[in-house]
Amino acid sequence: MFVALRDLKFAKGRFALMGTVVTLITLLVVLLSGLTAGLGRENISAITDLDADHLVFAAPAADQDISFSDSVIPAQTQADWADVAGVAAVEPLALGMTRAESGARTTGVAFFAVDEASALPPVAVRSGEVVLAEQAAEDLGVAAGGTVTVGGVELEVAAVAGSDSYSHAPVAWISDADRPMTGTAPDAATVLAIRVGTADLAAADAALGTETVTVADSLNAIGSYSSENGSLQLMRGLLLAISALVIGAFFTVWTVQRSPEIAILKAVGASTGYLVRDAVGQAFVLLLFGTGLGAALAAGLGAVAATVVPFVLGPATVLLPAALLVVLGLVGAAASLRRIATVDPLTALGAAR
Amino acid sequence: MTMHLNDVTLTYPDGDGRLTALDHVTLHAEPGELTAVVGPSGSGKSSLLAVAATLITPDSGQVLLDGTDLVGLNRKQRTRVRRDRIGIVFQSANLLASLTALEQLTVMAHLAGEAPTAAGERALELLDAVGLGAQAGRRPHQLSGGQRQRVTIARGLMNEPSVLLVDEPTSALDSERGAAILDLLRRLTTERGLATVMVTHDRDHLAHADRVVEIVDGRAHALAPA
Incomplete structure (x- = not known):
């Protein structure tokens, strides 16, 4: 990187401008990544934190996908699943959205109704009780021992535990006996949370008219998550693609501008490999500096933003997008390097023809 | 040769x-x-x-x-x-804009994979030989046309061609x-x-x-x- 590093110092203005572009794109991508993860967590944390490895849904119609909104598993199917060999645990879970009230304060909650013996809630819940997520308790201004109305049923707050939410609403764990009316049979579940041992899931699904997926695969069955996450990921992907194109365009122009110098270096004995390594090194330094600064700024802003909006600050939302930008930037820069190979050293002589 | x-x-x-x-x-x-x-x-x-x-x-x-x-x-x-x-001296003093007179020479040694210290000493000797020892730290735009051409000659000799x-x-x-x-x-x-x-x-x-x-x-x- 003999020439590359000196070029970086010499053409400060040009590289500072490009570095600023990389910094701003990194800032955008990291902030978007943190927001995407934050919004995603508000959508799915109650599901991902379930003590289960698979969820059983009612099999959808041929042209439909599984959905938490549409799935109804009757009592008989629940019993049949409990008898399937090789399944370690079967926990029926009925869930939906409802309103919770405490005095004059109200908030939307996701009710997760389970059997009294269920191990799914953070704290065991009995009939007449509710276990509220911290956000719900805060919104309602209640603590353990207080009283709230969930879906028209008055319940005592047994505990305030966890920060799980579902579809952007904090979770209220209630007994199946207290669940609000949802239009389905009182003993029907939305899904079955299971822990699989050696069970033949495909055979069980075929026999019982269900569809079993891993917890991770079940997330797309949350309607708001799949559409919201899809849009944000698309924006993130487009930003990454734009950054690769912008960096590629910059280095293409830069390479064209320094073609005479490349010709001189080739004429005096620089190999194409040497020049390519030099140019890639230059791009790497620029990207490392730009993304480093952008990621640091985004981490600082994200830490502030996390107090008011859902935002996840961590290696996956800061370091991973920054690393991805470096890689894609190098790919963009590499596309411009083809020109280095085509520069004819003869042009350094100028008057040869 | x-x-x-x-x-x-x-x-x-x-x-x-x-x-x-x-x-x-x-x-x-x-x-x-x-x-x-x-x-x-x-x-x-x-x-x-x-x-x-x-x-x-x-x-x-x-x-x-x-x-x-x-x-x-x-x-x-x-x-x-x-x-x-082979050392080449071009018609116009084709120097690299970002490099000092000394670096115009040491880059040649870098191309050949030579250690920077030895190359630096030889480059300074060469610049002295062409009367530019005092201008070693100057970039092309800070040199006159004749000085630039001298740097090009010194660069042509840096890897001791025949x-x-x-x-x-x-x-x-x-x-x-x-x-x-x-x-x-x-x-x-x-x-x-x-x-x-x-x-x-x-x-x-x-x-x-x-x-x-x-x-x-x-x-x-x-x-x-x-």
Whole structure:
């Protein structure tokens, strides 16, 4: 990187401008990544934190996908699943959205109704009780021992535990006996949370008219998550693609501008490999500096933003997008390097023809 | 080491036919001698230099550097020859804008994979030899035309080549500075035992040459030195 590093110092203005572009794109991508993860967590944390490895849904119609909104598993199917060999645990879970009230304060909650013996809630819940997520308790201004109305049923707050939410609403764990009316049979579940041992899931699904997926695969069955996450990921992907194109365009122009110098270096004995390594090194330094600064700024802003909006600050939302930008930037820069190979050293002589 | 061009012919595409730039040209450059190649514009002087520098492969003939024919070498080998065995001084002082005078030389050593310390010392010695020791830290835009050309000469010598190819070294300089550059080339050729080939259109320069070759319409004729 003999020439590359000196070029970086010499053409400060040009590289500072490009570095600023990389910094701003990194800032955008990291902030978007943190927001995407934050919004995603508000959508799915109650599901991902379930003590289960698979969820059983009612099999959808041929042209439909599984959905938490549409799935109804009757009592008989629940019993049949409990008898399937090789399944370690079967926990029926009925869930939906409802309103919770405490005095004059109200908030939307996701009710997760389970059997009294269920191990799914953070704290065991009995009939007449509710276990509220911290956000719900805060919104309602209640603590353990207080009283709230969930879906028209008055319940005592047994505990305030966890920060799980579902579809952007904090979770209220209630007994199946207290669940609000949802239009389905009182003993029907939305899904079955299971822990699989050696069970033949495909055979069980075929026999019982269900569809079993891993917890991770079940997330797309949350309607708001799949559409919201899809849009944000698309924006993130487009930003990454734009950054690769912008960096590629910059280095293409830069390479064209320094073609005479490349010709001189080739004429005096620089190999194409040497020049390519030099140019890639230059791009790497620029990207490392730009993304480093952008990621640091985004981490600082994200830490502030996390107090008011859902935002996840961590290696996956800061370091991973920054690393991805470096890689894609190098790919963009590499596309411009083809020109280095085509520069004819003869042009350094100028008057040869 | 010597450089011999034997019966070299070079043609370029020209419409439906081909234009002959060099027509069976033979030229010998011996160590410690300055060979001047003169001729009018478009006569083929620079083409001759490009062939000698392995930048163009001739249609036929040999380019022998100490007995090795450079014509058959592949691109990598030719690049290595230019880096290690041939120094090139361009018509305009083709320097890299971001490098200081010293770095214009040390980059040559870097290309050859040489340690920076030893290269730095040799580069300073060379800059001293061309009278620019005090300007080592200056970039091209901070140097005069004559100084830039001196840096180019020093760069051409950095990897201790046996052959120095010089293309119209004074074309961008006034007569006083041009004469100083020619004196420098003459001195370095003798002191370092270089086989120097200098292309020029100025016949006043022939007084500095040991051999003179005139090229007219691609054909070479030996002339007596002035």
